[in-house]
Amino acid sequence: MSGAVLPAVLGRFEWIDLPFVRAWENPTISEIIGAGAGALVVVGALAVAGLLTITGRWRWLWTEWLTSLDHKKIGIMYVVLAFVMLSRALIEAVLMRMQQAIAIGHPGFLTNDHFAQLFSTHGSIMIFFMAMPFLTGLMNYVVPLQIGARDVAFPWANSIGLALTAAGAGLMMASLVIGQFSTGGWSGYPPYTGLAFSPDVGPDYWIWAVSIGSLGSTIAGINIACTIYKLRCPGMTFMRLPMFCWTSLCTSILMIFAMPPLTVATALLALDRYLGFHFFTNDLGGNVMNFANLFWLFGHPEVYIVILPAFGVYSEVVSTFSTKLLYGYTSLVIATMTIAVLSFTVWVHHFFTMGQSANINAAFGIATMAIGVPTGVKIYDWIWTMFRGEVRFTVPMLYSLAFMTTFVIGGVTGIVLAIPPLDYVFHNTLFLVAHFHNMLIPGTLYGMLAAYNYWFPKAFGFRLDERWGRRAFTCWVVGFYLAFMPLYVLGASGMARRTAEIFEPDFRPWLYVACGGAFILLAALGSLSVQLWVSVRDRDETRVTAGDPWDGRTLEWSTAAPPPEYNFAVLPTVTRRDEFYEGKRDGNPYSPPVRYDRIEVPRGSILGPAIGLAAMSCGFGLVWHMWWLAGLGLTGAAAAIIARSFVRRTDRIISPGEIEAIERRWLTAVHEHRPISRELERTRANHGVAEAMPT
């Protein structure tokens, strides 16, 4: 069963491209796992579609969510996407750990090719379709509320950003069902991913998934930055911005500047593969170093794109749950900006071994170590914030504490890797894998999970279950240490990364421990699901409709939970940092205004999802050489953008009467419930009104 099927329509598709056919013809465990994963995608999609049909929720999904331009809903959809992709990439990680634990002097159960696809998809998904959507969703949800705005600067572009990210993620999922993914790692280095060595569809899936996703991120970055620059409420000067907004601003600036190099790198690789250009080939004047430079010119700032928002989350969480003003606010602002600037000066440390002079390596090594300074400042600021504070060990706070200790360990191993002569020893070993997981898991994942637990009550009006939250937390921390500390040892002993078969029996115990750790991490993901399930089931007991469950400090806590579509009936005026917290202590922060004015909110648009679908079709068509589909997708996207420029009724007006009804309902809830002290915040007594205890 080989040979192209209907090449005029289906391009280079062959039956053998279906994992089910491959598993039928060659029923090895490796192929069966591949077919099982593909089947899971198909069955999962059908199950969701079936559920929507049975419950009659298609229209609801379409009008309330997919076409919505409300920044809060777009933010939530980003986070849902991130959780779906996290599940896939974590399962892949477990498979890889199992393979390495089994494949000691033995081929294991995965073929080399399958193993390579797993580490490529795991990395690509975790960065582009887990971390990026999670933090973008978070910024989308929280930033406008924190700066006292009614929406982001460009609500329509916001929905395009989401749709493009989802389109990229869709291509990643499609690669499980049709064809295969790249085997070239998440960084996709040519010449290996060039036409000469990888003529299959894999690198094309990588190119288009990443390109489309990065376009979405550029748009999101522009949007968040403009929102913070232009839509702050009266009195919200830059030095009164909540810390999360500062880190979001720096992340957005990094996105604006760091996404273009990635777009250029993937586009030039595409030109090499599709039109026979010689940017990165071995022959005729191509130069792979151009790719390395372009990719890491993106890749290093990317590290800070995914870490800075988490730093912002920790700043909010530590301050709130220590009941203290954030210590060293100005130094944190300066440190954040310094990190953002320095992040563009260190990219060469990703390829110290690629032959530039010792002087260049020394300069980039020193710049790399310099980043440790502002990061250290931050750690001290958080510690000083807790010092003599009334620290409450809630789930977000636990993540923050685990982060501080774990991240410092990762930082120290980063200093080791920043020394070029040592890097020559550790380059391409598991030591590096241990290091960057040691940065990204506490530095991004813990931050995102802290944020999820912290802001969930704001978004949905009820708290997440504490017990399962703690269980999940314990599993994430224990699992992390067991899974990654052994990798330091293995890396220092010389075990190369991305190895499908191991020939050194002494590595066995460490690989077993790491595999056990991976299973605990899987249990952590399971605990998160249970936590969500239990929380939804028991939501009537944990409602915090009034909107302020944690004695919050910043403006987002001054609204109902969930906040109304327009966020603020009257735009707040800010006179100091932590306006809401101080306001609670000065008197009644919940007094209704004299009168309500009508508010314009953006009307939903089908063109956002349409552009996402068009982009995905275009990418899919390019992968499979279905030129008609690629052309159709591209034309469709352009047509949608042009069509939008003709639309004039972009806003919907909410009348003063409607607003008053909504606000009155909320204010009644606020006054009905007894303000509770901080000690009771994790009990059923918490309805979202905090007692203004003295600090």
Add this chain to the structure above:
Amino acid sequence: MSRSVHVGLTLGEEGGPHHQQAESDLFGFWVFLMSDALVFALMFATYGAMLVGTAGGPGPRDLFELKPTLIETALLLASSFTWGMASISLKYGDGKPGLLAWMGTTLLLGMCFLFMEANDFATMFAKGAFPARSGFLSAFFGLVPLHGLHVLAGCIWILVMAVQVILIGTDDRTKTNLLRLGLFWHFLDVIWIAVFSVVFLGGLTR
């Protein structure tokens, strides 16, 4: 809070909500252009790094001609001037005809530019200078047609805006989009100056 608002075309009441909205819209477009400028900067850097990669094929001196590129430069600069006239006519003019005439002239100049550029590429192809020939030619055909594609997008955009001016008139949204289009068009001029200086003049004087 006192903020300086965009000093370009006044849209409706000075300092009013529409003005504020336009201010934010245009700021966003400036940021987008900055991101786009970075794409060009990286393409220039790649071009510079690949000048040595001619792989025995034709180099800049064998391929570039000063005369057509100089005319192309003049065309684009003239089109920026005519777009400026379109903007003035939008602000002070008394109707659509003047605005549309200047927009049409700009479009015509842009299309002449594209035609001449396509002709240049055809001449290079005739000399066997295809992008697949060498790393240097890949970098050339990665950079210069990228600017051309932008000009093409700009031309389509002018057409779309002309249709809107005719069908909808110059309401706030049309005005904002015309302002953005203006920024885009002038931006392409700036990029072309760099292309002309670095690629063509630089290549011929090497």
